[in-house]
Structures are given as structure tokens and as C-alpha cells.
Amino acid sequence: MTVTKPPRAGGVQHAEFGGLDIAWDTRVLQPRSWTAEQGEWAAQLTGSSPSGPLLELCCGAGQIGLLSARASGRALVQVDLDPVAAAYARRNAAVAGIPADVRCGAMTEVLRPDELFPVIVADPPWLPTAGVAAFPDDPLTAVDGGVDGCDLIRSCIDVAVSHLSPGGHLVLQVGDLKQLVEVEGHLSRLSVDLTVLEVRDRQPRGVLVHLGPWSSIPVSNETGP
Numbered sequence: 049m050t051v052t053k054p055p056r057a058g059g060v061q062h063a064e065f066g067g068l069d070i071a072w073d074t075r076v077l078q079p080r081s082w083t084a085e086q087g088e089w090a091a092q093l094t095g096s097s098p099s100g101p102l103l104e105l106c107c108g109a110g111q112i113g114l115l116s117a118r119a120s121g122r123a124l125v126q127v128d129l130d131p132v133a134a135a136y137a138r139r140n141a142a143v144a145g146i147p148a149d150v151r152c153g154a155m156t157e158v159l160r161p162d163e164l165f166p167v168i169v170a171d172p173p174w175l176p177t178a179g180v181a182a183f184p185d186d187p188l189t190a191v192d193g194g195v196d197g198c199d200l201i202r203s204c205i206d207v208a209v210s211h212l213s214p215g216g217h218l219v220l221q222v223g224d225l226k227q228l229v230e231v232e233g234h235l236s237r238l239s240v241d242l243t244v245l246e247v248r249d250r251q252p253r254g255v256l257v258h259l260g261p262w263s264s265i266p267v268s269n270e271t272g273p
């Protein structure tokens with residue numbers, strides 16, 4: 049990804065993200081090129097998923113979900129709390145020619161109870177509150193994940209539990225392996241058919257986690273010792 053205009057407070061900037069023209073400004077999080085892997089991973093998982101649209105939680109300017117939708121051909125629903133981010137997501141989808149249903153609001157409030165998605169991609173704020181001062185250029189709502197950094201990570205899992213189609217997949221971004229332990233703890237407290245299937249550690253940038261049903265884990269025919 050290259051930023052094609054110099055940073056200018058309040059001005060619209062453009063980033064190339066996997067061939068997409070992504071507009072953003074300093075009121076939203078700057079697109080990070082490494083997160084293209086998250087969008088591509090989600091698209092790959094649609095190959096083994098039931099039919100239906102993709103859901104992107106915490107979409108920001110929308111680039112991760114747009115990459116998934118373009119690669120998979122699936123319809124796309126995107127959610128962000130911040131009206132500025134939602135406006136950029138709508139603009140970026142329109143420019144890409146990808147129909148996206150962008151909803152502005154808290155992820156726990158903008159989905160109908162009966163809506164199900166085979167693949168969900170989620171990039172929540174994950175910095176512990178005590179660490180946000182180190183990133184003064186980033187908007188607080190985009191990075192502050194609460195005391196342990198996991199408030200919005202837990203919300204994404206809760207939303208996935210309610211809105212994943214049976215057999216569906218969640219590709220979740222967290223900050224580090226300590227937060228991965230909290231992901232596993234939250235899943236075990238919820239006692240649901242969702243488990244960590246694969247982890248891609250891309251620290252210091254972040255950690256990508258694939259969650260899916262227990263039935264996705266191949267059962268070995270080997271007998272024990």
C-alpha cells in the first residue's frame with residue numbers, strides 16, 4: 049500500500065489497498081497494509097462456508113471487508129460506530145463498485161436478531177487504555193479497547209456467537225498472544241461451538257485468529273498409546 053497524498057490534517061488522503069482506492073482522513077484509522085492478509089483469509093474461508101453475505105465488524109474506512117467481498121463475490125454488510133468511518137466505507141465501496149450495506153452504530157445494536165453470516169471479519173480496537181497515549185495520531189474510538197484491551201474483542205465474539213451461520217467462521221484481529229488467551233477464556237466461559245482453529249502471529253503489528261466450529265477439527269483415527 050502506498051499513500052499517494054501527503055498527510056494533511058483534515059484533508060482527504062488516498063491509499064492503495066490490494067488494488068482498491070481507499071479514501072480516509074485523520075479522523076479515522078489510517079489503513080494498514082498488513083491487514084490485507086485478514087481480508088484475503090476471510091475470502092478464502094468463504095470457499096468452505098454456507099451461502100450468504102460477509103459481515104465486517106469495526107470496518108473503519110472499509111478496506112478489509114471490501115477486499116474480502118471483491119475476492120469472494122459475496123455480498124457485504126459493514127458496521128462501524130463512527131459516522132465519519134461509515135461515510136468513508138460507503139464512499140470506498142461505491143468507488144470500488146462493490147455493493148455494501150454500511151451500518152453506522154454499535155455492533156451490538158445494528159444487526160437484526162435473525163441475520164446470519166457465514167464469515168465474519170472483525171478488527172476491533174485492542175490497545176489497553178493505558179497504552180493509547182503512545183499513539184496520539186490515532187482516534188481514541190479506533191484504538192481504545194478498555195483496561196485489558198479486550199472489551200471490543202469480547203463484543204466481536206459475542207456478536208459472532210449470535211450471528212454466525214452454523215458452520216461459519218470468524219477472522220478476528222487481536223493485539224498479542226496475551227489477548228489470544230483471553231479470547232480462549234471468553235469462549236470457554238460462553239460454552240459455545242466456536243474454537244480457535246488457527247493463529248497467524250504478525251506482531252508487533254497484530255495477531256490474526258481464525259475461529260470456527262469444533263467440528264472443523266479433523267479427528268484422528270489413530271488409537272492412543
Ligand SMILES: C[S@@+](CC[C@H](N)C(=O)[O-])C[C@H]1O[C@@H](n2cnc3c(N)ncnc32)[C@H](O)[C@@H]1O
Pocket residue numbers: 076077078079080083105106107108109110112127128129130133153154155156171172173174189190191200
Ligand atoms: C482498529 S479500528 C479498525 C478500522 C479498520 N478496520 C482499519 O483497519 O482501518 C476499529 C474501528 O472500530 C470502530 N468501533 C469502535 N467501537 C465500536 C463498536 N462498539 N461497534 C462498532 N464499531 C466500533 C471504530 O470506530 C474504528 O473504526
